[in-house]
Amino acid sequence: xxxxxxxxxxxxxxxxxxxxxxxxxxxxxxxxxxxxxxxxxxxxxxxxxxxxxxxxxxxxxxxxxxxxxxxxxxxxxxxxxxxxxxxxxxxxxxxxxxxxxxxxxxxxxxxxxxxxxxxxxxxxxxxxxxxxxxxxxxxxxxxxxxxxxxxxxxxxxxxxxxxxxxxxxxxxxxxxxxxxxxxxxxxxxxxxxxxxxxxxxxxxxxxxxxxxxxxxxxxxxxxxxxxxxxxxxxxxxxxx
Amino acid sequence: xxxxxxxxxxxxxxxxxxxxxxxxxxxxxxxxxxxxxxxxxxxxxxxxxxxxxxxxxxxxxxxxxxxxxxxxxxxxxxxxxxxxxxxxxxxxxxxxxxxxxxxxxxxxxxxxxxxxxxxxxxxxxxxxxxxxxxxxxxxxxxxxxxxxxxxxxxxxxxxxxxxxxxxxxxxxxxxxxxxxxxxxxxxxxxxxxxxxxxxxxxxxxxxxxxxxxxxxxxxxxxxxxxxxxxxxxxxxxxxx
Numbered sequence: 307x308x309x310x311x312x313x314x315x316x317x318x319x320x321x322x323x324x325x326x327x328x329x330x331x332x333x334x335x336x337x338x339x340x341x342x343x344x345x346x347x348x349x350x351x352x353x354x355x356x357x358x359x360x361x362x363x364x365x366x367x368x369x370x371x372x373x374x375x376x377x378x379x380x381x382x383x384x385x386x387x388x389x390x391x392x393x394x395x396x397x398x399x400x401x402x403x404x405x406x407x408x409x410x411x412x413x414x415x416x417x418x419x420x421x422x423x424x425x426x427x428x429x430x431x432x433x434x435x436x437x438x439x440x441x442x443x444x445x446x447x448x449x450x451x452x453x454x455x456x457x458x459x460x461x462x463x464x465x466x467x468x469x470x471x472x473x474x475x476x477x478x479x480x481x482x483x484x485x486x487x488x489x490x491x492x493x494x495x496x497x498x499x500x501x502x503x504x505x506x507x508x509x510x511x512x513x514x515x516x517x518x519x520x521x522x523x524x525x526x527x528x529x530x531x532x533x534x535x536x537x538x539x540x541x542x543x544x545x546x
Numbered sequence: 547x548x549x550x551x552x553x554x555x556x557x558x559x560x561x562x563x564x565x566x567x568x569x570x571x572x573x574x575x576x577x578x579x580x581x582x583x584x585x586x587x588x589x590x591x592x593x594x595x596x597x598x599x600x601x602x603x604x605x606x607x608x609x610x611x612x613x614x615x616x617x618x619x620x621x622x623x624x625x626x627x628x629x630x631x632x633x634x635x636x637x638x639x640x641x642x643x644x645x646x647x648x649x650x651x652x653x654x655x656x657x658x659x660x661x662x663x664x665x666x667x668x669x670x671x672x673x674x675x676x677x678x679x680x681x682x683x684x685x686x687x688x689x690x691x692x693x694x695x696x697x698x699x700x701x702x703x704x705x706x707x708x709x710x711x712x713x714x715x716x717x718x719x720x721x722x723x724x725x726x727x728x729x730x731x732x733x734x735x736x737x738x739x740x741x742x743x744x745x746x747x748x749x750x751x752x753x754x755x756x757x758x759x760x761x762x763x764x765x766x767x768x769x770x771x772x773x774x775x776x777x778x779x780x781x782x783x784x785x786x
Contacts, residue, residue: 519761521761
């Protein structure tokens with residue numbers, strides 16, 4: 307893991323870019339004398355780690371007291387992207403916004419992306435946990451499909467917050483019952499690109515005994531700011 | 547309003563019994579130099595104000611910094627109860643626990659109880675707001691049917707937290723779209739006595755733009771303790 311740049315933000319959070327082999331990442335850490343718990347943060351369907359909404363959430367959680375890491379998935383963000391991937395991503399976005407069926411794109415594009423991304427998250431986790439400023443345990447926040455797979459295969463993930471979740475590849479929908487860590491499931495009630503009933507069905511399917519659903523009115527990007535605080539407190543209950 | 551007894555609890559909260567005409571009530575107030583916001587707290591279907599789970603919630607919210615009031619509805623708790631009411635209440639409890647249809651009992655027993663209780667809550671509110679230790683604005687927490695009616699007819703109610711809500715008389719289900727104050731709607735996902743889909747439909751029906759659903763695994767009485775804190779913070783956002 308090689309840090310390539312760093313800047314200290316107004317609230318004392320240190321924001322560092324890193325590379326780990328081919329993986330580009332960002333690490334946010336609070337001012338803290340003691341090692342802090344870690345949250346892995348991923349955007350749905352491989353949106354870039356530099357996307358402003360993810361960055362705002364990451365900085366908020368870091369200021370609260372967590373180390374937060376994000377990486378670009380293969381073919382996403384700062385990484386080389388094939389024309390076919392660009393096309394699939396554009397098709398997915400257009401179909402979701404239009405409320406059209408997206409299952410085919412999910413299975414052909416998002417499914418393989420999950421498969422490729424999860425091992426990279428595990429490699430990144432190994433490197434992050436070797437840093438003296440980061441202690442266990444580890445939480446995960448964001449992209450539901452990757453989170454489900456990580457929760458199933460990675461025993462170091464102790465709790466997870468998932469966002470939306472109406473569109474999840476079949477493989478992860480089937481794995482949901484094998485997820486047994488505490489979950490906070492965040493749903494935008496009027497999210498045109500995220501079918502409400504499918505999200506509720508997925509929440510129901512998780513095998514964990516301690517799962518909480520937070521649903522708020524509004525569209526995909528309308529999550530109220532107080533949910534950031536609720537998320538930080540959820541992790542505070544489980545990452546100690 | 548006549549205070550008939552008082553005790554100071556370990557956390558500094560003052561717990562006072564009162565009567566207001568025929569209405570018996572309890573008022574919990576925190577140690578505070580300045581007037582504090584008020585939360586009216588009611589148990590579903592007129593369970594007594596002395597019921598331990600309600601008392602625990604009331605004390606918790608008072609220790610957080612709210613005045614909290616509960617009253618016994620007509621025919622409930624410390625008030626004279628007819629044999630017919632006792633029978634209806636027993637029938638309702640038995641049917642809910644057995645997962646049997648309860649709509650008939652709801653309409654014949656709970657519907658009229660809501661009609662009788664809401665004016666008493668408004669009378670109580672008048673008296674409470676005349677106390678120097680209580681300032682506005684006012685929140686409501688608990689029994690969904692009474693809360694819907696109060697939110698519609700009582701402009702002093704600024705925000706409400708509803709519990710369960712699967713079984714609500716038809717009149718209040720129809721009034722739900724007229725509720726426009728901020729809402730926190732609490733649902734136990736596996737509550738055998740509270741049909742999940744009806745609760746979700748009711749959440750969907752509320753006319754308010756700022757509504758939040760919190761759903762947790764477990765049965766009717768299994769609400770996690772952290773929801774008490776979430777409720778206090780919800781009111782903190784709206785009762786200032």
